[in-house]
Amino acid sequence: MGMNPTVKDIAAKLNLSTSTVSRALTDHPDVKKETKRLVLKLARELDYQPNPIALSLKKNRTYILGVIIPETSISFFSKAISGIQEVASKAGYQVMICSSHDSVDIERQNVQTLLNSRVDGLIISVSRETQDVNHLARILDKRLPTVFFDRICEELQSTQVVADNFAITFRATEHLITTGRKRIAYIAGPQNLYNSRKRLEGYKAALQKYKLPIDDDLIIASHYEGENVKTYTDYLFNLNRQIDAIFAINDRTAIEMIHLIKQRQVKVPEDIAVVGFNNERFSAFFDPPLSSIDHPAFEMGKTATELLLQHIADDQFPIQKKVIKSDLIIRESSFKS
Amino acid sequence: MGMNPTVKDIAAKLNLSTSTVSRALTDHPDVKKETKRLVLKLARELDYQPNPIALSLKKNRTYILGVIIPETSISFFSKAISGIQEVASKAGYQVMICSSHDSVDIERQNVQTLLNSRVDGLIISVSRETQDVNHLARILDKRLPTVFFDRICEELQSTQVVADNFAITFRATEHLITTGRKRIAYIAGPQNLYNSRKRLEGYKAALQKYKLPIDDDLIIASHYEGENVKTYTDYLFNLNRQIDAIFAINDRTAIEMIHLIKQRQVKVPEDIAVVGFNNERFSAFFDPPLSSIDHPAFEMGKTATELLLQHIADDQFPIQKKVIKSDLIIRESSFKS
DNA sequence: TAAGGGAACGATCCCGGGATCGTTCCCAGA
DNA sequence: TCTGGGAACGATCCCGGGATCGTTCCCTTA
Numbered sequence: 001m002g003m004n005p006t007v008k009d010i011a012a013k014l015n016l017s018t019s020t021v022s023r024a025l026t027d028h029p030d031v032k033k034e035t036k037r038l039v040l041k042l043a044r045e046l047d048y049q050p051n052p053i054a055l056s057l058k059k060n061r062t063y064i065l066g067v068i069i070p071e072t073s074i075s076f077f078s079k080a081i082s083g084i085q086e087v088a089s090k091a092g093y094q095v096m097i098c099s100s101h102d103s104v105d106i107e108r109q110n111v112q113t114l115l116n117s118r119v120d121g122l123i124i125s126v127s128r129e130t131q132d133v134n135h136l137a138r139i140l141d142k143r144l145p146t147v148f149f150d151r152i153c154e155e156l157q158s159t160q161v162v163a164d165n166f167a168i169t170f171r172a173t174e175h176l177i178t179t180g181r182k183r184i185a186y187i188a189g190p191q192n193l194y195n196s197r198k199r200l201e202g203y204k205a206a207l208q209k210y211k212l213p214i215d216d217d218l219i220i221a222s223h224y225e226g227e228n229v230k231t232y233t234d235y236l237f238n239l240n241r242q243i244d245a246i247f248a249i250n251d252r253t254a255i256e257m258i259h260l261i262k263q264r265q266v267k268v269p270e271d272i273a274v275v276g277f278n279n280e281r282f283s284a285f286f287d288p289p290l291s292s293i294d295h296p297a298f299e300m301g302k303t304a305t306e307l308l309l310q311h312i313a314d315d316q317f318p319i320q321k322k323v324i325k326s327d328l329i330i331r332e333s334s335f336k337s
Numbered sequence: 338m339g340m341n342p343t344v345k346d347i348a349a350k351l352n353l354s355t356s357t358v359s360r361a362l363t364d365h366p367d368v369k370k371e372t373k374r375l376v377l378k379l380a381r382e383l384d385y386q387p388n389p390i391a392l393s394l395k396k397n398r399t400y401i402l403g404v405i406i407p408e409t410s411i412s413f414f415s416k417a418i419s420g421i422q423e424v425a426s427k428a429g430y431q432v433m434i435c436s437s438h439d440s441v442d443i444e445r446q447n448v449q450t451l452l453n454s455r456v457d458g459l460i461i462s463v464s465r466e467t468q469d470v471n472h473l474a475r476i477l478d479k480r481l482p483t484v485f486f487d488r489i490c491e492e493l494q495s496t497q498v499v500a501d502n503f504a505i506t507f508r509a510t511e512h513l514i515t516t517g518r519k520r521i522a523y524i525a526g527p528q529n530l531y532n533s534r535k536r537l538e539g540y541k542a543a544l545q546k547y548k549l550p551i552d553d554d555l556i557i558a559s560h561y562e563g564e565n566v567k568t569y570t571d572y573l574f575n576l577n578r579q580i581d582a583i584f585a586i587n588d589r590t591a592i593e594m595i596h597l598i599k600q601r602q603v604k605v606p607e608d609i610a611v612v613g614f615n616n617e618r619f620s621a622f623f624d625p626p627l628s629s630i631d632h633p634a635f636e637m638g639k640t641a642t643e644l645l646l647q648h649i650a651d652d653q654f655p656i657q658k659k660v661i662k663s664d665l666i667i668r669e670s671s672f673k674s
Numbered sequence: 675t676a677a678g679g680g681a682a683c684g685a686t687c688c689c690g691g692g693a694t695c696g697t698t699c700c701c702a703g704a
Numbered sequence: 705t706c707t708g709g710g711a712a713c714g715a716t717c718c719c720g721g722g723a724t725c726g727t728t729c730c731c732t733t734a
Contacts, residue, residue: 052455085435258622391690
């Protein structure tokens, strides 16, 4: 059978006590060299591996990090997961991932599940629905090391890793304005999300800097899914406001919009400039190549994990708020030289 | 502090023994109703949760499934992970994911890590480099329930979940042929992968059925990354073979190729029809909309997990080989009515 | 020669639960 | 009055390791 060998097995075969075997395996000085040799040899033969569960029970540490995100298959989060895993595995930690599917109820369950699993720390990006944060406050009450990233809760006193949402949206809007655009539609994300709020603020601030009016009709409170992209597009055209640019909350929306715009015989970027968000890999090959904001998903995952590990290693590690810089990538969809 | 309460804590506060508390919590008949009430009440107040590590140690089960895949951020695998997690969490299992980054060495480490973690079962999609399968055979030797999916090892006697690679590639090639294409280039994946082999066979079989020559010059043994897409494209054009169709191993390659083809003032689909693989969400909005094969990632993850759970529940559960049907989605990049 | 001391090992306990013993105590029946 | 039996609970052991005790020896030194 595939039973894993234990110190007891080794001890029995060598007529030793488990204590001696255990000491030999940890290279304790109280064991004769010859005995150590015998033990190590047999351990190798049996492919002995100490049972991590027994160690967890004893040390009250699992070497598992919990991760709660809205959806594993969203590209931003899957990249963040890569970053998390890279740092975690190098430090000898495993990662346990739960998706909330953007539901607070499931998020609550996830919290419970991971607390039960006795993870050593948590990395969280909250669901779109999350308003009440009691279940998250409970984690902090338990003093479980926790880092929020990307979709954070401003009201919680905890370490956070965010992108420079305001600055980058400001910059992208400024890019559109300085290349001659005046009526820039903005497809916003849900406004209960920190990210979406900051980004919208950046957009508005840029308009104000250049003394352009803020027209609420041009701001669409989208949801991330994009099922309604056609509705938004129709709405914007029916406004008859001579829109000359669109800033969309993500590349998928931007690309679907360009598709719909082209169907109306309107040209991108000549008539309407388009900027997306996330810089998906395919965006560079779109027609026209899509200008987009490179959201540093992998980097954020890495940073969040590094901070979490420091929290785990040191109780007194101070709460931090790290900002990871995004990058504006200008392609032909917004500017043709 | 955030210490988790134990039966011992409850027992102390109620002047009971841990045995009685334990029995009360598991609703054992040997406990007075009143005592049960007191215990359950206090357990609720303290937010008591049985320590899963202690249970794991005792029952020799972790309720964790291990997953080894090449890369979490590849869309196919991230969707598969969604499917795995959905089935697993419904059955009360957690999932532990390791990426091999398409390296055998890391894959070997992953196997070791997950075996050490004492997972209850494994779901594996092998790395691109995997030729020697000793590390995988070891798992089967240990009789650890294991399911391979998508990228399987034919030589291993184990349950497998695969797509109908041969059939769907045959069908897509047939689609190109029956719409008038005669010189169809094929961008293949690495031929040590089961998938890539089967797909290439499907392509060749379709050509044979319609008595078209199999021209090895038109078959490119690509790697998945796509950094060399430009090289491939240049190569195909320099062949001067009047290629009229391209079947690419994935949508990203297909889209980049279309981009490069259009730069040469060649029209898609009029001059060259293009079909991709994976049906990424953005592919429908590309210009022209990309024909692609819908690879059932989520479904495969689900099925693999269901089979794994059955293996875990029943030692004698017979080895199975399940085929999940793909779908050919015809859009304008391959056929314009 | 007896005491001291270190080398090398065994025995025990702990982590947190469940399972299986064993122990009270009370009450019914002979 | 003695016994049997069940109700209700406590004590112990186990899972697999590490840590801390305790125990042999044997050898050195006063």
